[in-house]
Amino acid sequence: HRLHQMLPRLELANKGGWKPQDFEKVLINSTHNNFAIESLLAVGFYSNQFVETFSGLHIQSGKLVVPSIPEAGNPPEWISDFLRRTYGTPVSEPRGRIYTSRANAKWRRIVNEAELYPILNEFGFEIIFPEKLSFIEGVRLFEGAEAVCGMHGANLANICFCKPGARLIEIYNPQHPEIYYWVTATGAKDKYSFLLGEGPIVD
Numbered sequence: 413h414r415l416h417q418m419l420p421r422l423e424l425a426n427k428g429g430w431k432p433q434d435f436e437k438v439l440i441n442s443t444h445n446n447f448a449i450e451s452l453l454a455v456g457f458y459s460n461q462f463v464e465t466f467s468g469l470h471i472q473s474g475k476l477v478v479p480s481i482p483e484a485g486n487p488p489e490w491i492s493d494f495l496r497r498t499y500g501t502p503v504s505e506p507r508g509r510i511y512t513s514r515a516n517a518k519w520r521r522i523v524n525e526a527e528l529y530p531i532l533n534e535f536g537f538e539i540i541f542p543e544k545l546s547f548i549e550g551v552r553l554f555e556g557a558e559a560v561c562g563m564h565g566a567n568l569a570n571i572c573f574c575k576p577g578a579r580l581i582e583i584y585n586p587q588h589p590e591i592y593y594w595v596t597a598t599g600a601k602d603k604y605s606f607l608l609g610e611g612p613i614v615d
Contacts, residue, residue, distance in 0.1 A: 415569045416487045419451060423494045424479035432456035437463050450547040492572040492600035499551050506575050511537040512562035520565050542567045568593050576601035583607045
């Protein structure tokens, strides 16, 4: 959601005439990874502009710029265009295939994932763990991929950086199908397929 909702607010601020250097301070959520800071530094902000929020923080400002948050469950097409234009680089012909693992996630893991590895390798998929990549490394990996496969979750967020025509194969828990990445992939002009896993259905 930070990628598809928070960063696009920079584009809205820009359309309102605000550039990174125009802000004395920038409020960001407290985070345990460097994603937020790295993505903001990449577009011209400086580290001394950031103020991480926390419970009980009170701030008074003479002027506060608050861009709207784009639709969460149905991201508009302009978001992928903005992210590619801002963080992407030209790739002549994507060639790689990647499988994004959630083995280290707290939830929504594939319990027999290790059994998939030989099959994925047979079809030329590189197995990656997104949490080990920097923001820019993740962007470069996805924009060079002709196909991406993985369990539904934040591990697929970078699908918006794939070049038009790339393929997303999303795996769902049978009780947790969502349209989020279908909308994101089709909005980015990528091809979409899904696989429905097996598992218990909780009433």
